[in-house]
Amino acid sequence: xxxxxxxxxxxxxxxxxxxxxxxxxxxxxxxxxxxxxxxxxxxxxxxxxxxxxxxxxxxxxxxxxxxxxxxxxxxxxxxxxxxxxxxxxxxxxxxxxxxxxxxxxxxxxxxxxxxxxxxxxxxxxxxxxxxxxxxxxxxxxxxxxxxxxxxxxxxxxxxxxxxxxxxxxxxxxxxxxxxxxxxxxxxxxxxxxxxxxxxxxxxxxxxxxxxxxxxxxxxxxxxxxxxxxxxxxxxxxxxxxxxxxxxxxxxxxxxxxxxxxxxxxxxxxxxxxxxxxxxxxxxxxxxxxxxxxxxxxxxxxxxxxxxxxxxxxxxxxxxxxxxxxxxxxxxxxxxxxxxxxxxxxxxxxxxxxxxxxxxxxxxxxxxxxxxxxxxxxxxxxxxxxxxxxxxxxxxxxxxxxxxxxxxxxxxxxxxxxxxxxxxxxxxxxxxxxxxxxxxxxxxxxxxxxxxxxxxx
Numbered sequence: 001x002x003x004x005x006x007x008x009x010x011x012x013x014x015x016x017x018x019x020x021x022x023x024x025x026x027x028x029x030x031x032x033x034x035x036x037x038x039x040x041x042x043x044x045x046x047x048x049x050x051x052x053x054x055x056x057x058x059x060x061x062x063x064x065x066x067x068x069x070x071x072x073x074x075x076x077x078x079x080x081x082x083x084x085x086x087x088x089x090x091x092x093x094x095x096x097x098x099x100x101x102x103x104x105x106x107x108x109x110x111x112x113x114x115x116x117x118x119x120x121x122x123x124x125x126x127x128x129x130x131x132x133x134x135x136x137x138x139x140x141x142x143x144x145x146x147x148x149x150x151x152x153x154x155x156x157x158x159x160x161x162x163x164x165x166x167x168x169x170x171x172x173x174x175x176x177x178x179x180x181x182x183x184x185x186x187x188x189x190x191x192x193x194x195x196x197x198x199x200x201x202x203x204x205x206x207x208x209x210x211x212x213x214x215x216x217x218x219x220x221x222x223x224x225x226x227x228x229x230x231x232x233x234x235x236x237x238x239x240x241x242x243x244x245x246x247x248x249x250x251x252x253x254x255x256x257x258x259x260x261x262x263x264x265x266x267x268x269x270x271x272x273x274x275x276x277x278x279x280x281x282x283x284x285x286x287x288x289x290x291x292x293x294x295x296x297x298x299x300x301x302x303x304x305x306x307x308x309x310x311x312x313x314x315x316x317x318x319x320x321x322x323x324x325x326x327x328x329x330x331x332x333x334x335x336x337x338x339x340x341x342x343x344x345x346x347x348x349x350x351x352x353x354x355x356x357x358x359x360x361x362x363x364x365x366x367x368x369x370x371x372x373x374x375x376x377x378x379x380x381x382x383x384x385x386x387x388x389x390x391x392x393x394x395x396x397x398x399x400x401x402x403x404x405x406x407x408x409x410x411x412x413x414x415x416x417x418x419x420x421x422x423x424x425x426x427x428x429x430x431x432x433x434x435x436x437x438x439x440x441x442x443x444x445x446x447x448x449x450x451x452x453x454x455x456x
Contacts, residue, residue: 003033006047013057025060119166126162130155157235164231236288243285250278265419269323272316279309327422334374334433338384342369344442347394349453354399354434356447362437369446370437371399380430381405394453403430 001009007026014022029050036046050056133154137147257271283306290297342348344367350359362370375382385400418425438446 001044001047003030003043003047006033006050006053009053010057013053014060016061115170119170122165123162126158126165130158133158153238157238160231161235233292236292240285240288240292243281243288247278247281247285250274250281254278260416260419263416263420265416267320267323267419269316269319269321272312273320276309276313276316280306280313283309323422327424329424329426331426334376334431336375336377336382338373340371340373340384340386342371342388342397343367344369344438344445345395347449348446349394349396349449350436350446351396351398352450352454354436358434359436359438359443359446361440361443363439365437365439365442367442368438369397369442371397372435372437373399373401373432374435375401375430375432376427379407379411382430382432394449396453399434401432401434403432406430 007030010029011022011026014025017025032050033043033046036049037043041049134151137150137154254271254274257274260267261271283302287297287302289295348369350369371386373382373384380403383402383404385402387398387400389396389398414425436446
């Protein structure tokens with residue numbers, strides 16, 4: 001860009017000012033250009049020393065208390081600067097290698113290979129963390145769609161984290177191993193032309209090359225840091241959503257615990273654990289929220305409060321251990337039972353809903369099959385509905401049943417009464433156990449017919 005083009009562009013950028021103010025600024029910068037040219041700079045070099053004309057005009061307008069559109073164009077400027085930075089780095093590297101001999105290039109390729117290898121080795125801990133997370137998700141498997149969503153999200157986050165780490169790590173190694181040496185290349189380049197250029201121009205050329213390398217690297221690292229901080233905030237935002245759900249769940253649990261306490265259930269250790277976990281979740285939420293939205297964290301207060309909560313958590317765990325050690329667990333026997341007898345016939349098939357371990361040998365039975373339903377009818381009404389159906393040549397015994405009129409109120413009242421006595425009764429409102437009894441020969445035939453029926 002020559003002087004006329006520069007002044008014309010600057011005039012357009014400053015068009016919001018009064019004409020007299022614009023003329024003062026243009027005259028001032030025209031004087032700067034002529035002064036630099038008198039010191040030996042070319043017209044283009046003098047203009048380039050002012051930096052980006054967009055930033056220059058914004059600074060000048062800011063001096064006149066006029067807001068610029070810098071914030072509005074922030075995103076566009078960011079991506080434009082990112083592309084320009086990558087282009088400048090690429091050009092700088094190409095210029096550097098144009099002055100290296102074959103031996104130096106081979107050495108560079110070997111060192112670059114080891115940087116890539118070292119970056120690949122750093123993938124190992126990320127792979128380990130990914131596998132641990134996947135195993136935890138498999139243990140917490142609830143629903144196929146939810147599992148796939150969490151699995152994909154977890155792997156995406158770890159892959160992006162490794163990608164960001166690999167880029168930053170590789171650039172840092174590349175910078176420390178090679179780009180610091182590139183300044184010497186600029187010096188060697190000027191020394192080749194030393195005999196044809198004055199010393200003053202040589203010194204300016206070296207300073208310019210060094211300043212260019214430093215500015216490009218600084219912009220490049222700042223850009224990567226900006227991307228890195230954005231990605232970290234994205235991960236923190238996802239964690240914040242998880243913590244919010246955790247707080248909702250813990251609030252419900254603390255509410256239920258308060259209700260049980262008023263009812264006389266005195267598991268104080270368990271209540272302390274729930275309250276401390278809720279408070280820890282709140283402090284974590286506050287900390288992450290402040291980090292994401294660039295708010296000041298009172299780190300000392302949060303740290304002291306968190307440590308206090310962990311202390312309460314430890315005390316609660318100790319008390320809870322003592323309380324549960326004194327709690328009696330009773331496995332309540334099913335109080336109702338119904339039996340059904342069937343004559344064994346060829347191609348008699350027991351429903352596949354009955355596992356093989358529930359087909360029990362009873363040699364006292366001759367050619368009969370006994371089906372026993374055992375259930376707990378204190379909180380529900382149970383209707384037993386076994387049916388014998390014919391499907392082709394097979395006689396299929398389907399062991400159906402239905403439960404209704406579930407009395408949840410009675411169930412929870414009895415549970416609270418038992419907890420007051422430090423007793424846990426292990427039973428279910430609608431748990432029904434079905435067992436089939438037959439002699440060994442009949443059992444063998446039953447399993448054989450079932451296998452044939454499933455294979456058909």
